[in-house]
Amino acid sequence: MFATPLTGSIRGWCLATLLLASHGFAASPSAPPPAKSDPKAEVKIEVAEDGTLRLDQTTNIAYAEKDVVLTRGSVRLTADRVRYNSVTRDLWAEGNVHLYQGLTQWICEHLYYNFDTGQTILDKSRAFNYPWFVHGEKVEKVGPKYVVKNGLVTTCDEPKPHWGLHARSVDFYPGDKVVAQGVTLRVNDVPLFYLPHISRSLKNDRQSFDIEPGANSRFGPYLLTAYNWYLDEQLSGAYHADYRVKRGFAGGVDMNYRDKVLGSGKLVTYFAHDIRPNSQSWVNPYETVPKSRYRVAWQNQTQLREDITFKANVKKQxxxxxxxxxxxxxxxxxxxxxxxxxxxxxxxxxxxxxxxRPPVNTVFTTTEQIPELAIDVKRQQLFGSPIYYDGSLTFAHLQKHFSTIDSNSFINPLIPFSTVQDDYNVTRFDWLHQLSYPQMYFGWLSVTPRAGVRQTWYSRTRGGSPAPGFTDGGPQDGRVAFPLGLETSFKMSRVYDVNDTFWDVHGVRHIIQPVVDGAYIPTPDTRPGNFYQFDTSGRFDRNLATTRLLPNDFPAFDQIDAIDRMKTVRAGVRNKLQTKRDGVSEDFVNVNVYGEWRGTSYPYLTQSGLLKNQRSVSDIYSEMEARPFKWLILDFDSRVSSKGDLLEANAAIRFIKERKWEIALSRRYVDDVDGIFGGSSDFYSFIGHLAITENWAVRAMYAIDTAVDRAYMQEYSIIRDLHDWEVSLNLSNQEFGNGVSEYTIYLACALKALPAMRIHAGQ
Structure with a gap:
């Protein structure tokens, strides 16, 4: 005998609550059971206003029709028709069935589910667990997994997926992983390749295949493959297996690890049997490359204690x-x-x-520290007085190893000139004590004088001898330097009541900060030419192959072997324009201009081997950053000689319209009048991206050095959005000089839901 049918209410919905004796039910890992403290869980059934809900009291079966919504704990089900047995806890649903369990959603036409055992049977179903969809003719829950017959795994959300992994059987573990047997990759029903077994984590997108077939002038036809694997949060990595027709077989293993004791790190290995190892001898004719080639790298960081860290970065090749x-x-x-x-x-x-710093790669010129102890004392107040102290101490056994294959080894980087290229080693002790007295005068003028003493001791010296082949060295010696300095600055600011919606400016604050920093070191008792050089990048001039001023105070100036007399005054002005955008203060213009006067002149060595002296007035430097709009970014910096000649300029402008277009223009100009960098350059680059339609886009990159009239690099791409995939056809050319260039054309496919999974095909 059936109960009277329950129909709609004035609210438009009918709600029946069945309070049932419950012993709980087994759920998938992504669907936790109801709270254990409540042994009687509610099953709520809702139907549409014109739907029906009735209860057969003799069989304890509830019948519901028309837009049925059933909820119990974290399980929610919607369907056209539902039968539910309150005694056996069996549920039957049909017609547009949606079952939600935690982060997993099932869609099917027919479903059987038991709330006590968690047993589930679905026909012609589809499950979603971001970003994956699992399709199957028949699905049955067995323990913690769902077994899918004749399954399909894809990221496409269309009813008929554009691509997928078709499998004989699929084991689906909600919220954990998908394991498939007898897998065929199909794109628009076209089979591409077959795999007997595949496992994919649902917790991350770190498991993937990288496949790159192609050909170029260096390798000939090649196939590069990698399988990126993920075991758990503690261990992951990649297997590489590569073949290049002109170079042979190669492969390796990468491993990332995270352990409470060992710490976190990465191990990288790669081995190649190179059948043509010297095919690019033009790069360095001084080196004969072996056929057995390899690289091994280990990076690690271990927290020994809260305040003690061990770091390793070892690279052998x-x-x-x-x-x-x-x-x-x-x-x-x-x-x-x-x-x-x-x-x-x-x-x-x-x-x-x-x-x-161990002697790992002897093929390079290196400075080895075996070992070095360093203590840096931060600036701190002395006993509550207005005087501050900072200092440093280093003790190191240093060895300079010169490479025998260095194509520039005939140029000795030391001054005076020498062709010495024998290895040398020294034990060096260095300490610095420095006092400073920061004061504020008149409430706006900051003045900070500083004075210190720096002493360095060497176990052996060059002995002042520039003779070629000198290896014995002179006796031990040292140097005492007395650095003095004075830094002064002040800030001025003014607020302007400016509001402009076009420029997105809401109030303007202008800040000006002039800075003057003077540094003086009397001539030390021993000059740098008497010491072996380890930390001066090859020469101890003040430019060191850089177009920027080096620090003129300690401890920022850290080239211990190059410490010499100094008499400089560095002056500059900083300008800022600040405004509020979206309620947040923002620098929309930032300009810095500075230069230096030198009372002492230092020699420097040009690329052609000429010895020159610095000018008494340095070049004038300027740096600017501007963000006038959210869609416009400007950067500019320059170097101008004291005579007004432009020596260097870097300019970049970037226009951005999100999802529509982006254009970036830049220029880098260097006039190498002193021959420090081996020649002048005038480098232009252009990068543009334009979305023509919702599915088509083009991208171009072009770079040229007009000083040598050579296109350094150019690349052009056509991009197609295929709903699930982004496919791009790319053509590029790069010139390396010496008449050597490389042309490349390749097809790149990226699965949008899984950007780590890429397929490249190129020539």
Whole structure:
């Protein structure tokens, strides 16, 4: 006998609440059970205003029709028709069924579900667990997993997916992973490749395949493959297997780890049997590259204590060109790898560290520290007085190792000239004590005088001898320097009541800060020419192959071997324009202009081997950053000689219209009148991106050096949005000089839901 049907109410919805004896139910990992403290869980059933809800009291089965919504704990179900047995806890649903369990959503036509056991059977279903969709003809829950027959795994949200991994069977663990057997990758029903087994984590997108087939002049036809694997938060990595017709087989393993004891780090290995290792001998004709080539890198950071950290960065390679040949992107960032081991102790008042820079790669010219102890005392008040103290202490055994394959090894970087290229080593002790007395006068003028003493001791010296082949060195010696200085500055500001919606300016504050910094060091008792040089980048001039002024105070100036007499006055003016945008203070114009007067002149060595002296007045430097609009960014810096000649200029302008277009123009100009950098350059670059339609876009990059009339690099791309994938056809050309250039055409496919998964095809 059936109960009287329950129909709509004045609210438009009917709600029946069935309070049922419950023993809980097993759910998937993404669907936690109701609170254990409530043994009687409610099942709520809602239907539409014109729907029906009735209860058969003899069978304890509730029947609901028309836009049914059933909820119990974290489980929510919607369907056209539902039957629910309050005794056995069985649920049958049909017609546009949606089952929500935590982060997982199931869509099907027919569903059976038991609230006690969690048993689930679905026909022609589709599940969603971001960013993956799992389709199947029949789905059954077995323990913590769902077994899907004739399944499909994809990120496409269309009813008929544009692409997918078609599998004989799929084990779906909600919120955890998807494991598939007998997998075929299909794009628009076209099979591309087959895999017998695949496992994919739902917790991250770090598991993926990288496939890059192609060909170029260096490698010939090639196939580069990588499988990026993820075990858990503690261990992940990648397997590489590559083949290049002109160079042979290569491969390696990368591993990322995170451990409470070992700390976090990364181990990278790569080995290649190079059948043509010297095919690019024009790069460095002084080196013979072996066929067995490799690189091994280890990076690690371990927190020994809250205030003590161990850091390791060790990079070993078979020859100087292995990174350049096989990992060009990495080579652009670091042409000569550095290896260091460090234990660092941090304290609010000081920093203490022990460094080891071991002789890992002897193919390079390196400075080795075996070891170096350093203590840096931060600026702090002395016993509550107005006087402040800061200082440093270093003790190191240093060794200079010269490479035998350096194409520039015939130029000795030391002054006076010498062709000495034998290795040398020294034990060096250096300490600095410095006092400063910061004061504010008249309420606006900041004045900070400073005075210090710096003493350095060397276990052996050059003995003042510039003779070629000199290796024995002179006796131990030292140097005492007395650095003095005075820095003064003040700020002026004014607020303008300006409001302009076009410029997005809401009030303007103009800040001006003139700064003058004078530094003086009397001539030390021993000049730099008597010491072996370790930390001066090859020469101890004040320019050091850079177009920017080096620090003129301690401890910022850290080239210990180059300390010499000094008499400089550095002056500059900082200008800022600030406004409020979206209620936040913002610098929309920032300008800094500065220069230096030198009472002492230092020699520097040009690329052609000429010795020149610095001018008494430095070049004038200017730096500007401007953000006049959210869509416009301006950057400019320049270097002008004291005679008014433009020596360097860097300008960049960037226009941005989000999702529509972006244009970036830049110019880098260097007039190398002193021959420090091996020649002048005038470098222009253009980068543009334009979305033609919602699905089509073009991108172009062009760079040219007009000083040598050579297009350095150009690249053009056509981009197509295919709903799930972004596909781009790219054509590029790069010139390396010496008549060597490389043309590349490649097709790149990126799965938008999983940007880590990429497929490249190129020539």
């Amino acid at each position: 078979s020859d100087s060109r292995v990174i350049e040949d096989f990992f060009r992107d990495e080579f652009r960032n670091e042409a000569q790898p550095q290896s260091t081991l460090e234990v660092e102790k941090y304290d609010p008042g000081y920093m203490m560290s022990v460094w080891v």
